[in-house]
Amino acid sequence: MIASFKVEHATRSSRIGVAAFALGFVLLAAAPVWGGRDDLRLLSEIYAYVALASLWNLLAGYAGLVSVGQQAYVGLGGYMLFASTILAGVHPLLAVPLAGAVAAVVALPVAGLMFRLRGHYFAIGTWVVAEVFRLIASQLSALGGGSGISLPASIVTAMAPSRQLREFLMYWVALALVVIVLAAIVLLLRSRYGLALTAIRDNEIAARSNGVDVTRTKLVVYVLTAFGTAMIGALIFLQKLRISPDTAFSVNDWTAFVIFITVIGGIGRVEGPIIGTIIFFVLRQTLADLGSLYLLMLGAVAIAVMLLAPKGIWGFLAERFGWQLLPLERRLRFAADARTT
């Protein structure tokens, strides 16, 4: 019998979710019309964190590669942008994908070394790599050494003549980038690799015994994540217009926040980092005055979530109500004739 069935990804909640995403995208794309300069800046920052957290979630939540050193690629992306625009005269917007490509190439030998470290030790190994990158960056006198460098005004004005236009342009690039990152993750998870990844997430040994090439899949995810993370990093520092080794390779900004966002929102689910980022920014807007106490509280909340609801807020809701915002499930739907034979 030739099986006549097809795999369905969508459910009713995911159709509502996709419609909501589409509506949200239209509203957000029009933000320059309804929002002020501060709104655009805040939204751009939110997009960056959604993208960074989604990429980290893919790495840690699906591929089981718990890295605490993704700031290596944020910083590398930022520095590549500054290097290629200042030293080689590349257009800033072209420098963003270029930074991603360089990071992907760098990630290959790094993965070769880091994959020798099992499980927990991999985490600290990635941190060493980030430190090595930071120390190398502070030795680069052409890029300001330890004190950093600003993007020359001529490069900034080359993007767009007026300041307002420039801000709109960067906002749209940030929005486009987060949409591309999210779409790429959704497509990846719906592909064969996605099935392999979900299997690895649920049980690595079982995945291996079913013929999944676990090491190769992990390598692909590691390199893709480096690619995306470096592009986000390049854009972040294009918006900041200034880079220094300590800000570019900051473990608090690019790893601690990202991990807390993902854990609180729900690790191992695409929706988790989005929900987590919203919570993170709501908390930050209300508690930012507390300074280091805010970070302390965030750490405590993340520990509590990890112990009490390890799948995070979205994981809890999804299990309780069967929700999914994005069409990622796989359900077999048999055709009528197949069922009778």
Next chain:
Amino acid sequence: MEWVNIVIQGVLIGGLYAMFAAGLALIFGVMRLVNIAHGDLIVLAAYIALMTTDTLGINPLLAIVIVVPIMAAVGYGLQRALLNRTLGDDLLPPLLVTFGLSVIIQNALLELFTADSRRLRAGAIEVASFPLAEGVWIGVLPLLQFVVAVAVIGALQLLFYRTPFGRAFRATSDDQSVAQLMGLDNRHVFALAMALSLAVIAVAGVFIAIRTNFDPAIGPARLIFGFEAVIIGGLGSMWGTLAGGIILGVAQAVGAQINPGWQLLAGHLAFLFILALRPEGLFPKVKG
């Protein structure tokens, strides 16, 4: 002669790194836990030493007697109350919880003690030194630190392989459920291992407080030094961590001599080099 002095400096500082590493290797060996807050707990020990010497007015070296039991108690409590709940087949919970703990300790220290760097004064011993040979000088305090490190690691090795305490650790390390069937309470064994680990790094924390300036942010770098020493040395024996610490210390000292900016970089590169050539470390665990 200059280079001899530099290598000796590196070897002596290596003892300190070996203590960081021994604490890490111990808990990894017993319960497969990598404690990301390890470095911040070392810094916490340094601040406890600071508070002890400030309130009691004693010599910082004497403060070890007070800091070690406090840190051991912290370790036991931490393991029983928090970390035992994270252990299992899944890698994520212990990593993320200790990562959260690291952020909490750093920021709590920042709130309590500000970001100013601090230092303990141990008196004349700080600058005392004696000549070993023509042009080769050894500082008394670095030497003391190294001797203490060797003693601590020797004691750990003895405890691990020659006492009932160590037998319980090794049994749990080999097979947790069988150890439990034999009447060991794993939760208690794990908590004892963590207490021992923090007792070791308490000694290291007091030496850091005397020998260098410290502030709440230096923890992660200490974690990384300890980790690198563990990987360089291999997981075969406690002496491996000493070898790893010494190699790291010498690499940093030589790097710093070539260019002050290369001190840390040289240490990291030595680690990556060993990882590339001998991923199981110099003294690997014998597979049986």
